[in-house]
Amino acid sequence: MxxxxxxxxxxxxxxxxxxxxxxxxxxxxxxxxxxxxxxxxxxxNSSLTPEQIAEKLNGMGVSCEPAEVYTTSLAAAEYIRRVKPEARRVFTIGETGLIQALQDNQLTVTEEEPEIVVVGIDRKISYEKLACASLAAQKGALFLSTNPDRAIPTERGLVPGNGAITMAISYASGVEPQFVGKxxxxxxxxxxxxxxxxxxxxxxxxxxxxxxxxxxxxxxxxxxxxxxxxxxxxxxxxxxxxxxxxxxxxxxxxxx
Missing domain, CATH: 3.40.50.1000 (HAD superfamily/HAD-like)
Structure with a gap:
C-alpha cells in the first residue's frame, strides 16, 4: 500500500x-x-450544482465545501473551454447543474445556431428538445454528453438515464457523442x-x-x-x- x-x-x-x-x-x-x-x-450527476451537493452532504454529516465537488457539468464546461475556446452558443438538454455550469463559463444556452450540443439528464425531456439536438449535431455542432448511464435506479425500479437520452439523439443524427463522465x-x-x-x-x-x-x-x-x-x-x-x-x-x- x-x-x-x-x-x-x-x-x-x-x-x-x-x-x-x-x-x-x-x-x-x-x-x-x-x-x-x-x-x-x-x-x-449533472443535474445538481456543487452548492446543492455540498448542502446534501453536510446535511448527512459529511463535511464538504462546494469547491470540493466536481461534477460532469463542470467537466463538460471545462472541456468546451479547452477544445473550442471561441465557441459561445450551446444547445443544452439538462437541468440546473448543467445550465449553471455552462453559463458560469460565459456560454450562452440557446437554440439559435448552436456550435455545441451538451446532453445531461433532463426529467422534462421533450420531442422538440431531441429534435433540436439531433439537427444541431447533423449540422456539425460538437456533440457532448455528461455520462453514458443507461438507467437510474429509483424506488420504482430502473428508469431511463442520460445515456438513453444521448443515444436517442445519436441514433437519430448518426453522430457519435463524446462522453465526459465515468x-x-x-x-x-x-x-x-x-x-x-x-x-x-x-x-x-x-x-x-x-x-x-x-x-x-x-x-x-x-x-x-x-x-x-x-x-x-x-x-x-x-x-x-x-x-x-x-x-x-x-x-x-x-x-x-
Missing part, C-alpha cells in the same frame, strides 16, 4: 445511498482533513488538473466496478473499490477491470 497525496471520491454508493448516509463516510472525510489530504467528490477517463484527467496532482499521486474511491474503477484504470489512477454500493465481490470474478485495492467499507482503509 502506497501513500497518496490526494483522493477522488465517488458519491452515490460510496458516501450515501439515495438520501441515506453510509455510516463510515463522515469519519473517512474527517480523516482526510486531519491529514491535510486534498480531495474532490467526483460525480456523474467510465471515460476525461473527467478524471480534468479533476487531476484541478487538484494539481499527477495520476500516480491520487487514489480514486468508488463502489461501481464499471464506472468508478473503470475510469480510474483508463486514467492510470490507482483505485479503491468499496462494497457499499453496486458492485459485489462476486462481480470481480472473470472481470477484465480490477481495482488496486478492495474494502468492505471505508473504515477498513488504512492510510499509509
Amino acid at each position: 502506497k501513500s497518496y497525496k490526494a483522493y477522488l471520491i465517488d458519491l452515490d454508493g460510496t458516501m450515501y445511498r439515495g438520501n441515506q448516509v453510509i455510516k463510515e463516510a463522515p469519519a473517512f472525510i474527517q480523516s482526510l482533513r486531519e491529514r491535510n489530504l486534498p480531495f474532490l467528490f467526483l460525480t456523474n 467510465p471515460e477517463p476525461l473527467i478524471v484527467e480534468l479533476a487531476l488538473q484541478k487538484l494539481g496532482c499527477s495520476a500516480e499521486e491520487v487514489l480514486l474511491v468508488g463502489d461501481n466496478l464499471h464506472t468508478d474503477i473503470a475510469a480510474g484504470v483508463r486514467a492510470n489512477v490507482d483505485t479503491l473499490l468499496v462494497y457499499t454500493g453496486i458492485t459485489t465481490k462476486e462481480d470481480l470474478t472473470g472481470s477484465k477491470i480490477l481495482p488496486t485495492y478492495e474494502a468492505n467499507h471505508l473504515q477498513e482503509w488504512k492510510f499509509a
Whole structure:
C-alpha cells in the first residue's frame, strides 16, 4: 500500500445511498482533513450544482465545501473551454447543474445556431428538445454528453438515464457523442488538473466496478473499490477491470 497525496471520491454508493448516509463516510472525510489530504467528490450527476451537493452532504454529516465537488457539468464546461475556446452558443438538454455550469463559463444556452450540443439528464425531456439536438449535431455542432448511464435506479425500479437520452439523439443524427463522465477517463484527467496532482499521486474511491474503477484504470489512477454500493465481490470474478485495492467499507482503509 502506497501513500497518496490526494483522493477522488465517488458519491452515490460510496458516501450515501439515495438520501441515506453510509455510516463510515463522515469519519473517512474527517480523516482526510486531519491529514491535510486534498480531495474532490467526483460525480456523474449533472443535474445538481456543487452548492446543492455540498448542502446534501453536510446535511448527512459529511463535511464538504462546494469547491470540493466536481461534477460532469463542470467537466463538460471545462472541456468546451479547452477544445473550442471561441465557441459561445450551446444547445443544452439538462437541468440546473448543467445550465449553471455552462453559463458560469460565459456560454450562452440557446437554440439559435448552436456550435455545441451538451446532453445531461433532463426529467422534462421533450420531442422538440431531441429534435433540436439531433439537427444541431447533423449540422456539425460538437456533440457532448455528461455520462453514458443507461438507467437510474429509483424506488420504482430502473428508469431511463442520460445515456438513453444521448443515444436517442445519436441514433437519430448518426453522430457519435463524446462522453465526459465515468467510465471515460476525461473527467478524471480534468479533476487531476484541478487538484494539481499527477495520476500516480491520487487514489480514486468508488463502489461501481464499471464506472468508478473503470475510469480510474483508463486514467492510470490507482483505485479503491468499496462494497457499499453496486458492485459485489462476486462481480470481480472473470472481470477484465480490477481495482488496486478492495474494502468492505471505508473504515477498513488504512492510510499509509
